[in-house]
Amino acid sequence: MRSFLGTECPYGDDNLVRVNNEKQTCQxxxxxxxxxNMCEDSYVGKRCCKSCQKLAGAPADCLYGDDPIVRVNGVPxxxxxxxxxxGQANLCGNTNLARACCKACAAESPAPxxxxxxxVTINGEKQTCEQARATFGLYGLCDDWGMKHCCGTxxxxxxxxxxxxxxxxxxxFVNHGPHxxxxxxxxxxxxxxxxxxxxxxxxKNNRLFGVEL
Numbered sequence: 001m002r003s004f005l006g007t008e009c010p011y012g013d014d015n016l017v018r019v020n021n022e023k024q025t026c027q028x029x030x031x032x033x034x035x036x037n038m039c040e041d042s043y044v045g046k047r048c049c050k051s052c053q054k055l056a057g058a059p060a061d062c063l064y065g066d067d068p069i070v071r072v073n074g075v076p077x078x079x080x081x082x083x084x085x086x087g088q089a090n091l092c093g094n095t096n097l098a099r100a101c102c103k104a105c106a107a108e109s110p111a112p113x114x115x116x117x118x119x120v121t122i123n124g125e126k127q128t129c130e131q132a133r134a135t136f137g138l139y140g141l142c143d144d145w146g147m148k149h150c151c152g153t154x155x156x157x158x159x160x161x162x163x164x165x166x167x168x169x170x171x172x173f174v175n176h177g178p179h180x181x182x183x184x185x186x187x188x189x190x191x192x193x194x195x196x197x198x199x200x201x202x203x204k205n206n207r208l209f210g211v212e213l
Contacts (some may be wrong), residue, residue: 017043030051117149133170
């Protein structure tokens, strides 16, 4: 027995509705013809009144939420699966799918995953992004190519000015020896250190400078 749901829909959805001379459930009708389209139909809207209840606070172009099933490249799937497979921008760029997936398309797109490629090839040599960082430094590694393939390593920590977005390099080379910037400033003087190309940490070929006294 169906429960009492209120004056506008006292008994919930009918077990079967007739659409195109075929008896089917409300869910089947929505899957075939779209929920918003069918809920606006006076016959279906009345007989599928529970399923066609409008979402509280929903915008006028998304009163019934997403269609339960959409077809993407001919394949039936949920809006969530479609976005997971093709991306929100691609799926919601299609006018018909954007309407059918109005709720999913209005949701804020999740931040893209930012991870390093397991192995990158630089100058013909396979290495990890961390190894490349040790060789080239962040400022040398993290050009457009590096941001794509070493996204995790090249993610700027924030809090630095635009011309120093990563802060100091971990290691610089003075007289062929590795130093931190603080060690080099202490050993050789900050004024001297900051007058050398080490102030930028990389040269036009994106290689760390090694400075000799």
